Amino acid sequence: MTATAAQPLLVAAFGLLGLLTSPLAEALITRSLPRLGGLPSPVIRLTTAVATAVLFALLTIRFGFSPGLPAYLLLGVIAVQLSRVDVVHHLLPNPLVLLLLTAGLGLLTMSAALVPDWSGLLRAAAGAVILFLGYLILGLISPGGLGMGDVKLAAPLGMYLGYLGWTQVFYGGLLGFVVGGVMTILLLRLKRGIKPSEVPHGPAMFAAAIGVVLLVA
Template sequence: MTDGLAFPLLLALPGLLLSPLAESLIHAWLPRLGGIPSPRVRITTAAVTALLFGLLAWRFGFSAELPAFLFLALCGVQLSRIDFTLHLLPNPLVLLLLGGGGGLLATAATLAPAWSELLRALAGGAILFAGYLILGLFSPGSIGMGDVKLAAPLGLYLGYLGWAQVLYGGLLGFVVGGMLTVLMLRLRRGEKPRETAHGPAMVIAALAVAMVMA
């Protein structure tokens, strides 16, 4: 095992453990969302979270920003799971991502210091939120208010990384959303078409841009 792989593999283990813990806490906090997911779903979300933890550790290394992006991965997977199954992005969880992510990024900016990045993060969150709000008002059938609210914390994270990340993260969300829609139509061939949740595409796009764009 090389030193470059040791840290990502080490960080993957907390992701594996924190995912089922998050699902239990969400169930206790928001019982209206239904029971604890099935074992198959819990295994899948734990594996995805562990993979993301490892990739983010590889991307950011032992840095002040890493905890914030691990928090994004943990919350993002859970929000995607809920939106995929219930077509709902619960306000408390979106606000948790916004407040927790903002606090962790502010801590990173203090330690760095990186005050310009933090100001850009706040602007990025506001811009992406405003963009989604306009789309939601003009095309309510394709963009829900939950997606509009989720744009704020995702824009916050993307803005911390740079203006290009905000642009590409916002655009990529629609590309991924279209791909997921086509995939679901193929998998559900013969069934009545259903609306595809856009939240997972937004989370995938934000994490992909965060990991690929330096």
């Protein structure tokens, strides 16, 4: 089934899967990373569950029942959880970023073998390296603007974007800074006394990358 032929029932089913996956992911994160504290409040848990369900539905519309769908569903659920953690704790935990990179690579490798699309997998590896080095250089130049967590996150995002194409890598990387800049300006205006370095950049990176995945063919 192609993306254009994805049936409403399939989309609804994966949306429900996202709704159920979110609390499971939060429970696993709480258990494996106790330093983050206990489970978030019921309001936050409901918000993340709805956000994950919406992302699962949109990604299903985008990819259909294709070999690449599981990899991008993983991106969706971890994007929501890492954004939540970054907003609350100003932290992108290494284990979660590493999970996104390694598990995502495994799922993309499986997709490349089934399609087959080995050139896409090589492009994914190159995209990860390119986006990581780009963020690393900017992080070293302006350490107050980017944290090392943001730099590390650039690698899996570059991988996911690279698997789809070079256009996605370019726009995903560029828009990450644009969205981050807009979010920083808004938060500085809404919260007096906050410093630019205190604005989490991870959610902006995820928003830009997933937006490009969904909208740029």
